Amino acid sequence: MAEQGRRKVGIIGSGLIGRSFAMIFASGGYKVTLFDLEPDQVSKAKADIQTQLGSLEREGLLRGSLSVQQQFDLITGVTDLATCVKDAFFVLECVPERLDIKRSVWSQVDPLVTDDVILSSSTSALLPSAISEGLRHKDRFVICHPTNPPFYAPLVEVVPSQWTRADVVQTTMELLREVGQVPVLVKKEVAGFVLNRLQFAIMGEAWRLVRDGVISAGDLDKVMSSGLGTRYAFIGPWETAYLNAEGMDSYVERYADMIFDIQKHQESAEKMALGPTLDAIKTDMEAVAGPISDLQTRRQWRDNRLAALAKLKVEMAAADQKAGPSK
Ligand SMILES: NC(=O)c1ccc[n+]([C@@H]2O[C@H](COP(=O)([O-])OP(=O)(O)OC[C@H]3O[C@@H](n4cnc5c(N)ncnc54)[C@H](O)[C@@H]3O)[C@@H](O)[C@H]2O)c1
Incomplete structure (x- = not known):
């Protein structure tokens, strides 16, 4: 487990996925800066994160050794991109699924970061080479495609392009594992990943x-x-x-x-x-x-079941680990 506030992750886009990743990295003790084009979105994200952290604690699914308040305090909303990525060792872009928007964000980030940073996108289907082509740091770019909701379904597809450095892939996989996700390596760029x-x-x-x-x-x-x-x-x-x-x-x-x-x-x-x-x-x-007008009720029902299953899986994994290889 990382010491509290050890290193910084910059997250661009504070929607559904950006805020989930903010919570995931904070649970591992990382400082997180969260930026959005819409400043209102960041305030909404912070309020939602506080509510979600409370729910996770009640469900017994809060990760790491830090309290809800400590995790929440590690996440800072910022109003400009440069502050978001400054001194971050890992920058994760979670903006809408459009190549033009993602490329525009990355062309702004590229000159702001140092040569040892890892650049990542949560894209669901855009290929890493298409997003990173033309970037000075393209060899430090890798995709982290999460499963929604990432706290209950921890799989992340890690997808390098042909020019991504092997050590970038390895560090990304280790980082995701450390904060409780389950990374898998997609070894080749293919439409739809796996x-x-x-x-x-x-x-x-x-x-x-x-x-x-x-x-x-x-x-x-x-x-x-x-x-x-x-x-x-x-x-x-x-x-x-x-x-x-x-x-x-x-x-x-x-x-x-x-x-x-x-x-x-x-x-x-x-x-x-x-x-x-x-x-x-x-x-x-x-x-x-139920009817489309009441989908929220069914979504809540689904999420409660996913939470219960996630809890069961965490408990069973802990029991397996305790039992050792003879399980
Ligand atoms: N929602 C899912 O189930 C899911 C699952 C896996 C991956 N993804 C991928 O994650 C990414 C984000 O999806 P989401 O569901 O969080 O979207 P979202 O619409 O909830 O959030 C996107 C956020 O990005 C902000 N934004 C737009 N342009 C921006 C810019 N130029 N700079 C900074 N912020 C900007 C928006 O204001 C919004 O808050 C997409 O690529 C999506 O395909 C989504």
Whole structure:
């Protein structure tokens, strides 16, 4: 754990993701400066952070050894970009998902920082080479794509470009681990990185199954929430396969033909569009999650469950660690 106030992280953009990262770094004892184009947004972010830190404490999910007040005091809202990035060893940009906005921010930051800084973006889908091309510090640029909400779903995809230095990637992974996130390395630039490629592959198949009248949208969601998803909260598809046979060779010997026969029936991409398939999905979603006018109630319900699962996982990881390798 970092000593309180040891080093500084500069965060640009104080929306949903910027404020979450501010809390995450403060939990590790880092000083955080938070900047936004809209000064009002920073004040709102600070108020929201205080509320969220209180909730995390009540849920037993407050990270690190510092109190809510100590963590909150480490986060300073600032009104200019230069102050935000000055003396920061890690600068994280969390502005809207538009290449022109991100490139404009980085062209302003680039001349302000020293040669030992790490520059990072939380982009969901823009490629690191596209954002960092032309920057003097492009070899110090790496993407940290979080999962929302980052406190409950700690995965971060770390995506370097072909010119990112190996030590920048390594330090970024270590930093994320230190503050309680779960970084994975995406070794090559690919559209959608990994999480969204998997998510959209599932969504594509889910669309076709509803479109073809195989299953209702509500029941399809149950296949995930009461079937695949319960397992995937703890183990991924590869460990599932490993455990479901006597290891990988045995799994492939037993199931590869069956899997391939089914995969051959899975069509290529179809763009989702307005029409009868979407109407059927909308009807089911209104029945399951309520009307659009009251989505906040269902979002709160979802977040409570994610918080409970996150707490369970933290407790189980601590128990596993205590039990040692024989668990
Ligand atoms: N929301 C998610 O679920 C999620 C998940 C993973 C990654 N991301 C990515 O994180 C990034 C931020 O997303 P978000 O959901 O926090 O967006 P958001 O709209 O909540 O926040 C963006 C903030 O950036 C500010 N801003 C706009 N232009 C700016 C500029 N030039 N300089 C400084 N601040 C500026 C806005 O005022 C706003 O406060 C995006 O690239 C997004 O794709 C979002």
